[in-house]
Amino acid sequence: MSTTAKPTPDKYSLGQSMKRKEDPRFLRGHGNYVDDIVLPGMLWLSIVHSPYPHARIVKIDKTAALAVPGVVAVLTGEDLAAHNLAWIPTFHGYDKQMILAVGKVLFQYQEVAGVIASSREIAQDAAELVEVEYEPLDPVVNPFQSREDKIILRDDRENKTNHIYHWEVGKRDATDAAIAASDVSIKERVVFQRCHPAPLEPCGIIADMDAATGRLTLYLTSQAPHAHRTVVSLVTGIPEDKIHVISPDLGGGFGNKVPVYPGYVVAAAASVVIGVPVKWIETRTENLTTTGFARDYHMDVEIGATKDGKVTALKVATVADHGAFDAAADPTKYPAGLFGIVTGSYDFANAFTELDAYFTNKPPGGVAYRCSFRVTEASFAIERGMEILARKLNMDPAELRLKNFIKKEQFPYPSPLGFVYDSGDYHLTLRKALDIIGYDALRQEQKEKRTRGELMGIGISTFTEAVGAGPSKHFDIMGIKMFDSAEIRVHPTGSAILRAGTKSQGQGHETTWAQIAADELGLDPQNIMVEEGDTDTAPYGLGTYASRSTPVAGAAIAMAARKIREKARKIAAHLLEAPVDDIEWENHAFHVKGLPENAITMQTIAFAAYTNPAPDTEPGLEATFYYDPPNLTFPYGAYIAVVDVDAETGFVKVRRFLAIDDCGTVINPMIVEGQIHGGLTEGFAIAFMQELAFDADGNSLNTNFTEYLVPTSLETPHWETSSTCTPSPHHPIGAKGVGESPNVGSPAAFVNAVMDALAPLGVTHIDMPLTREKVWRAVRSAKGAAKT
Amino acid sequence: MNISVTVNGKPYQRDVEPRTLLVYFLREALGLTGTHVGCDTSSCGVCVVVLDGDRAVKSCTMFAAMADGHEITTVEGLVQGGKLHPLQQAFWDCHGLQCGYCTPGMLMTSYALLKHQPNPDEPAIREALSGNLCRCTGYQNIVKAVQQAAAETNAPAPEPVAT
Ligand code: FES
Ligand code: FES
Numbered sequence: 001m002s003t004t005a006k007p008t009p010d011k012y013s014l015g016q017s018m019k020r021k022e023d024p025r026f027l028r029g030h031g032n033y034v035d036d037i038v039l040p041g042m043l044w045l046s047i048v049h050s051p052y053p054h055a056r057i058v059k060i061d062k063t064a065a066l067a068v069p070g071v072v073a074v075l076t077g078e079d080l081a082a083h084n085l086a087w088i089p090t091f092h093g094y095d096k097q098m099i100l101a102v103g104k105v106l107f108q109y110q111e112v113a114g115v116i117a118s119s120r121e122i123a124q125d126a127a128e129l130v131e132v133e134y135e136p137l138d139p140v141v142n143p144f145q146s147r148e149d150k151i152i153l154r155d156d157r158e159n160k161t162n163h164i165y166h167w168e169v170g171k172r173d174a175t176d177a178a179i180a181a182s183d184v185s186i187k188e189r190v191v192f193q194r195c196h197p198a199p200l201e202p203c204g205i206i207a208d209m210d211a212a213t214g215r216l217t218l219y220l221t222s223q224a225p226h227a228h229r230t231v232v233s234l235v236t237g238i239p240e241d242k243i244h245v246i247s248p249d250l251g252g253g254f255g256n257k258v259p260v261y262p263g264y265v266v267a268a269a270a271s272v273v274i275g276v277p278v279k280w281i282e283t284r285t286e287n288l289t290t291t292g293f294a295r296d297y298h299m300d301v302e303i304g305a306t307k308d309g310k311v312t313a314l315k316v317a318t319v320a321d322h323g324a325f326d327a328a329a330d331p332t333k334y335p336a337g338l339f340g341i342v343t344g345s346y347d348f349a350n351a352f353t354e355l356d357a358y359f360t361n362k363p364p365g366g367v368a369y370r371c372s373f374r375v376t377e378a379s380f381a382i383e384r385g386m387e388i389l390a391r392k393l394n395m396d397p398a399e400l401r402l403k404n405f406i407k408k409e410q411f412p413y414p415s416p417l418g419f420v421y422d423s424g425d426y427h428l429t430l431r432k433a434l435d436i437i438g439y440d441a442l443r444q445e446q447k448e449k450r451t452r453g454e455l456m457g458i459g460i461s462t463f464t465e466a467v468g469a470g471p472s473k474h475f476d477i478m479g480i481k482m483f484d485s486a487e488i489r490v491h492p493t494g495s496a497i498l499r500a501g502t503k504s505q506g507q508g509h510e511t512t513w514a515q516i517a518a519d520e521l522g523l524d525p526q527n528i529m530v531e532e533g534d535t536d537t538a539p540y541g542l543g544t545y546a547s548r549s550t551p552v553a554g555a556a557i558a559m560a561a562r563k564i565r566e567k568a569r570k571i572a573a574h575l576l577e578a579p580v581d582d583i584e585w586e587n588h589a590f591h592v593k594g595l596p597e598n599a600i601t602m603q604t605i606a607f608a609a610y611t612n613p614a615p616d617t618e619p620g621l622e623a624t625f626y627y628d629p630p631n632l633t634f635p636y637g638a639y640i641a642v643v644d645v646d647a648e649t650g651f652v653k654v655r656r657f658l659a660i661d662d663c664g665t666v667i668n669p670m671i672v673e674g675q676i677h678g679g680l681t682e683g684f685a686i687a688f689m690q691e692l693a694f695d696a697d698g699n700s701l702n703t704n705f706t707e708y709l710v711p712t713s714l715e716t717p718h719w720e721t722s723s724t725c726t727p728s729p730h731h732p733i734g735a736k737g738v739g740e741s742p743n744v745g746s747p748a749a750f751v752n753a754v755m756d757a758l759a760p761l762g763v764t765h766i767d768m769p770l771t772r773e774k775v776w777r778a779v780r781s782a783k784g785a786a787k788t
Numbered sequence: 789m790n791i792s793v794t795v796n797g798k799p800y801q802r803d804v805e806p807r808t809l810l811v812y813f814l815r816e817a818l819g820l821t822g823t824h825v826g827c828d829t830s831s832c833g834v835c836v837v838v839l840d841g842d843r844a845v846k847s848c849t850m851f852a853a854m855a856d857g858h859e860i861t862t863v864e865g866l867v868q869g870g871k872l873h874p875l876q877q878a879f880w881d882c883h884g885l886q887c888g889y890c891t892p893g894m895l896m897t898s899y900a901l902l903k904h905q906p907n908p909d910e911p912a913i914r915e916a917l918s919g920n921l922c923r924c925t926g927y928q929n930i931v932k933a934v935q936q937a938a939a940e941t942n943a944p945a946p947e948p949v950a951t
């Protein structure tokens with residue numbers, strides 16, 4: 001082993017499009033998803049769902065189901081109540097949710113009973129034989145009906161009201177006064193519809209109680225395995241050391257795999273009682289109708305401005321539909337998540353936002369669907385608001401934005417709603433976008449088209465996100481602080497294993513985590529094995545959602561590696577026979593100050609750590625780091641959509657879409673670009689297709705992929721991407737997180753573009769999804785109105 | 789009922805219930821879990837396998853019994869001689885996968901496409917893949933991967949180097 005080889009500077013460095021280390025197993029069909037796991041003697045759980053959105057349960061008759069050969073048990077809410085498991089606390093602990101219904105059902109498809117049988121088919125057949133007698137009750141189908149409190153949904157709660165909470169931040173009076181005094185103001189209700197993350201792999205579990213050891217192993221579709229272990233322990237009283245959560249490969253998550261679902265609890269309870277493994281894999285219908293939905297915010301946006309377009313005040317009042325239980329996945333102290341980011345990229349002197357949440361007869365949820373908690377809703381509100389304001393001012397929307405951006409020199413920028421934005425150069429990024437897309441030429445083209453009556457639109461969205469929850473003084477979930485962790489062990493021959501408290505669902509952590517450690521340590525990323533998702537081996541972490549992996553665990557990895565480097569420095573001093581203070585780290589190797597040609601690699605040091613440790617240092621080379629971020633990170637971007645609208649059919653063609661993202665330091669550009677493509681496609685889906693709608697009786701209208709529309713390769717536009725880089729000043733490697741930016745920023749760009757196209761007709765706003773029918777109707781009624 | 793099928797070149801004889809779907813037969817009877825399940829309405833395509841060498845079929849939409857006497861190729865059958873198939877290699881090179889759940893179906897649909905159309909243009913690829921959903925990639929890199937694989941498969945074999 002050479003002690004003099006100088007590492008090639010680039011081999012270990014960040015910023016390379018290294019091919020993903022996880023791919024070969026997926027490409028060969030050797031991924032290991034929960035449903036791929038089969039345990040000996042395993043039983044199946046199938047769940048009986050309510051056909052009614054609101055009904056009293058009169059009687060449940062298990063007889064016919066129990067008579068089916070192969071059926072082992074039929075569980076109801078009453079059975080669970082005997083184990084104190086009929087209800088469990090919701091995500092942040094402010095409410096509780098039913099596992100299996102007791103007394104009454106509160107949404108269509110609510111879980112009413114569980115059938116455990118020897119095969120999936122028998123369990124499903126028998127589930128149909130469970131006879132439930134219901135007495136239907138009038139449903140509450142929207143939050144505006146809910147707030148009248150004529151029908152009280154939750155008779156289990158002390159307060160006999162459907163109102164869950166009121167939340168506000170900012171200066172109400174000053175903001176109202178500023179809007180009243182402004183030259184120009186706008187007010188618009190924009191609705192961010194209820195939608196669903198719908199990862200292609202549905203949720204599932206195998207619960208395996210080992211009677212001999214008393215340990216409960218849960219193979220779980222979990223974005224947050226440690227948090228789930230703690231919750232299971234708190235809810236069941238099983239000591240945490242007796243619970244082993246394994247989250248194997250996940251087929252996407254997007255926030256859907258953060259909450260705890262009834263199927264998990266029933267399978268676990270059944271395994272504990274029966275003593276054999278029990279598997280539950282939800283169907284697509286169960287996924288769409290019962291597990292964590294997102295959004296469902298009705299937002300009244302008001303902006304005041306001077307007549308030359310300087311914004312003076314922002315007010316957003318929101319009514320939120322939380323469904324049957326308050327199970328929104330938000331940090332404990334932030335009932336409306338990070339909605340306070342609603343002032344966006346603009347310098348508002350006055351701002352105020354408030355939110356009231358209500359129960360309805362709809363499924364519970366409110367997950368952060370490919371976004372940091374409620375940041376997507378907030379970004380949509382402000383970016384739509386700015387567009388509407390630009391039109392009212394008769395000002396170019398790009399110019400309005402450039403006029404009101406927080407300036408580069410204002411960072412760190414304290415926002416009026418309580419954040420301190422870390423860094424950014426919004427002018428640079430938007431100017432770059434305008435330049436690449438050829439904005440002036442497009443506006444010229446639009447002008448000409450308008451003279452011919454053709455509908456072409458250009459939509460801009462310049463969003464700012466707040467991600468990476470977060471500093472423990474502010475952020476916790478059920479009291480557990482939202483730090484994250486990493487552990488690195490360097491083996492004697494210079495390869496390593498890296499474990500983190502996060503859990504990849506396709507983001508490529510096995511690659512990017514190795515790249516971070518490789519750059520910090522000067523080790524080959526191909527030989528740094530990354531492992532996540534096993535609570536027995538990984539250090540405690542809060543998991544992967546809300547773009548927190550890179551900002552929090554990514555930082556923990558860099559810091560753990562730096563701890564190792566500090567120890568390695570001592571070993572290097574020992575090997576180079578020089579004082580520690582004279583040892584320098586450069587080009588991914590150590591050398592004595594002034595003698596760079598005599599460098600010593602980490603590989604050599606690793607070997608020495610086990611074979612020839614320095615005096616007074618422990619043998620071995622490993623470190624663990626728990627990282628508590630000092631602040632959130634604030635990735636941002638400038639997106640521009642160009643659309644053509646066919647007035648005859650309502651069809652919107654997205655002709656071009658440019659996304660410029662600034663996520664600070666980039667670890668792997670290929671992966672970042674892939675994340676952006678994926679997020680833009682989900683943003684496109686939300687803008688044009690995806691909605692969980694309900695009819696006036698509370699029936700779910702989008703129960704499978706023929707009704708809940710996910711874009712295919714045919715509809716999905718071609719994406720153009722580029723970037724600027726403003727590193728986060730407080731993150732060890734300057735990274736900010738990116739997976740969610742495109743989903744946060746793009747819906748407003750699409751909608752702004754379509755509204756811009758329809759501007760000559762006087763259409764100001766249409767709520768998403770902008771289906772052909774809605775666009776066609778808007779065009780038709782605008783034209784009709786013009787004729788009369 | 790008793791069926792005989794050849795899966796990835798290997799003959800199997802098995803007793804199946806008439807209602808057993810091909811996808812569960814592959815996954816549970818044969819342990820070939822690369823073929824996935826993602827919906828109940830034949831919409832997502834994560835279950836696509838190739839029937840008789842060139843037909844992409846959704847294995848959730850076929851009974852195992854219907855495969856009696858036929859040949860099935862699943863994602864596990866793509867690797868030949870330990871080497872990734874050009875499509876697999878191209879998906880890797882082009883970052884055509886993220887969570888990997890749709891990947892087997894994407895690969896098998898593309899495999900059948902290239903059998904019929906060795907040189908598909910982008911619209912033809914997008915059309916062929918329109919029954920395969922992906923929630924992660926936005927399709928762009930998948931299309932690129934299929935193009936790369938097509939180009940490679942069609943490239944003339946390298947001339948033997950004269951020594
Ligand atoms: S499982 Fe969705 S199409 Fe076959
Ligand atoms: S890679 Fe995740 S669904 Fe396609």
